[in-house]
Amino acid sequence: MIKIFGDWDNSYEILPHYLEALKRENPGTVYEVSSDPVDGGERRFTGVFWAFGPCIEGFRYCRPLLSIDGTHLYGKYKGVLLVATGVDADGGLFPLAFAVVDVENTENWAWFFACIRYHIPSVGTRSITFISDRMKGIPRALQRHFPPPHAHRYCLRHIRDNFKKKYGNAQVQDLLWQAGCATEKYVYEQIRERIKFTSRAAHDWIETSLGPNNVDKWALCEDGGRRFCMMTTNASESFNGVLRGARGMPIQALVAKTFYRLNKFFVRRRELGENMRSQLTPKVDEMLAARIVQARSFQVVRYSFNEWEVLEGITHRENRSYKVNMLVDRTCTCTCNVPQLQLIPCSHVVAACSDLQGGARISHYEFVDAWYSAYNYQQTYKECFRPPYDSRHWTQDGPRILPPLYKRSAGRPRSVRIRNSMDDGREGARRRNKCSRCDQPGHNKNRCPVSIRR
Incomplete structure (x- = not known):
């Protein structure tokens, strides 16, 4: 581990120099190292926040939505990795900001949100919706730094x-x-x-x-x-899974892992954006194609130049009626409430658009919000990451940073977590342990019937 990823204790000392090297080569990158003074002019590490310049610039073209979550580190030193993840125009996860703190509590969440508001202008100037679990410290911390018109939603x-x-x-x-x-x-x-x-x-x-x-x-x-029909914190939890191996690395290697992982994201998605030929992203095109097929079975009744009734079902008993309005400013409403919540026309709006004839015809594509456009997707990943110089070129200014006091005890930590549906690949499924000797479920090698027979 030391040969590949560096020494654990020395990693905290070189962390500010590495972050400064990243900032120098990647304009717009921000970081903040929190520490407490100790004797001898040294300082004790308590936390670090960082966000890369290309991510800060790209978030301006993402929906005003952030999924926030915390996950435990399992290296030599304890800690919690906090992640704020956005969603790009194609529904892909967009990691924006990171922090490592000692515990997940109100004060540390408040510090994380304060760093986001201060260092990332596109968050403070827009009405952002935060999606999180129901940990009590998160609402209190959000109320301090992101009061209304910002919003908070539960996963x-x-x-x-x-x-x-x-x-x-x-x-x-x-x-x-x-x-x-x-x-x-x-x-x-x-x-x-x-x-x-x-x-x-x-x-x-x-x-x-x-x-x-x-x-x-x-x-x-x-x-x-406010939440664009995003009901869970899957975005931040998915990226936590991407960093699963990095969560056991020294702190400087963890920051480096996020840097190279995000660079890989940007390169791959930048190429994907350059190959887009539609005005909308692929997933939105697929969604609209499915709604077009669904709309073909509807009955449409027009009442005025901007009002329709759309009927589902074949028989009168099965019919469900929806009222569609298309406004002059190229916005639409439906009593199913999907266009107002998702900002993408529902199948009823698609059916009403097909009822228009001649010069009055309006394409349902005109009612898709710009957040889902291919242009926004391309602009999100337009900026490029640039590699930092190696340690020979790092600055050596500033006090020495000592490792934190929350050191993990020796030995492999015992897992006390009770697995549930959120840990399993299939909803509601329970993972059963298997015997390492015969590979059968329901027992371990100490009680394996194969060894007993022997």
């Missing part, structure tokens, strides 16, 4: 997982998920009534734990289009 997957610990009924869990993802208020209220009828205790948990005044934080129908 629905974490809510369902917490709900599952109290109520293992799979039917009620599915109903909770459906209520959170419902785009229509009428559908949301119907599902809530079904939850109340199925389990009064589950209904009371939702009212008590989530609160009747916080429906907008977890239910999509009350979101107002």
